[in-house]
Amino acid sequence: MSRAGRLDTGGSLGRIWAMLLRYLYLLRSSWPRTVELLYWPTLQMVVWGFMSQFLYVNSNYVFRAFGVLLAAVMLWDVLFRGQLGLSISFLEEMWARNLGHLFVTPLRPYEWVASLLSMSLIRVLIGVVPAALLAIALYHYSIFSLGLPLIAFFAVLLVMGWALGLAICGLILRQGMGAESLAWLAVFTLSPISAVYYPVSILPHWLQHVAWALPSTYVFEGMRELLFHKVFRADYLLTAGALDVMLLALGAWIFFLALRNARERGALLQMGE
């Protein structure tokens, strides 16, 4: 029996690309969604840019390094967009009630996750890079002046966003679409304790312990060290990387456990709006 030219060498990469293509088609099919990706990071950057200009002449903190708030807002967006980018692509499958179709194909769950992570990276780049370029044009501040550490900061925050995204998707798989709002809200819980715009020493002593358990805190403290003292704290980066690995493992564990649970409950065919 002819089998339609099956079994080319694409395998896993081919299936990951197929899913990535699906999310790119979805993004392309709606220009408002693309605009939305650009809108918030750009708006945030514009607001904090003017705030920085004001504080530059009124605050010793910003005077020491003009870009300290702008870099913080853009890096925070890497974490936020990284998590949201993953969660939105996942939710697209829930809204379309497509999980039943996907999981009767040879698509492995880890391949799906790989496509979600790839799409998250694409969404982050679409959102943050134009904002970073606009900051150069409007405020003569380039986040790229952070140099190579910027790549490390970006990677740590992106991976943390993925870990959170996977855990949130796992909770949505377990609880259903009633938990959908977690995709938009959960990451903001971490904003006050990640020391994004202020040093961690501002926090109450007991909360500082919580803050230092987050990879994001090391990034923002490391960013300030770099901007204020021109010192790259490799120890911060290593600790953040180690915490990232643990968080990512935990997020993946929650996600795959929830997926298995959905198979036990028979939820894959019914799940959706």
Add this chain to the structure above:
Amino acid sequence: MSAAAIKVEHLVKRYSTATAVDGVSFTVARGTITALLGGNGAGKTTTLSILLGLLLPTSGIVNVLGVDILRHRYRVLSRMNFSSPFVDLPHRLTVRQNLLIYARLYALRNRRERIAALAEDLQIGAFLDRPAGKLSAGQKTRVALAKALLNEPELLLLDEPTASLDPDTGDWVRSFLEAWQTRTRATILMASHNMAEVERMCSDVLMMKTGKIVDRGSPQALIERYGRANLEEVFLHIVRKPDPELEPVS
């Protein structure tokens, strides 16, 4: 090669408050069209979901195309497929985009040629570039079949393939499936509530009730066994009869 396309032994699926499938055993011979019949809640969709690997059973053995699907589902998923009018393809993508993505998921080489051939066979060429959400019920059914036939499956599982179709479109779909099965010698297992459809298409019928298989045979054999005029009367007899009078068969 195993003679049976599907071999299920002592299959049980229990939820916290109910037993959906209760010790079911059956085989489906290769190259046949078999129907899974039963009232609402009889366990048909649960059984199909387990066969597809979408649902994990509580216990039992499920062998599909010679492969233990509970242990090695990825060895066999590329050789089977599924279609249901109750699970649409994603609405916002065009029909062509959807089919291209699924063709990639099945690792097909000549994707565009395959889609073009299916578009001609299933008469979906006119709306290949229309969003899948903007199709009529009949068009959606044909597109869902195109998705299900992309990988030329050896085993095709269908959940009420002609539900919500007008008689003309329903007849067209049935004729298409019959011709496709004759040409490919594939195995079809379909859940259906349309008794005339089952009488016409299926050589074997599995009758389910409250999670058990209570009878099986060809449509004609069942009609004769129960002394009824058609399969619909047999179905009504079985569904309405109190449980103790029907002994499960394996």
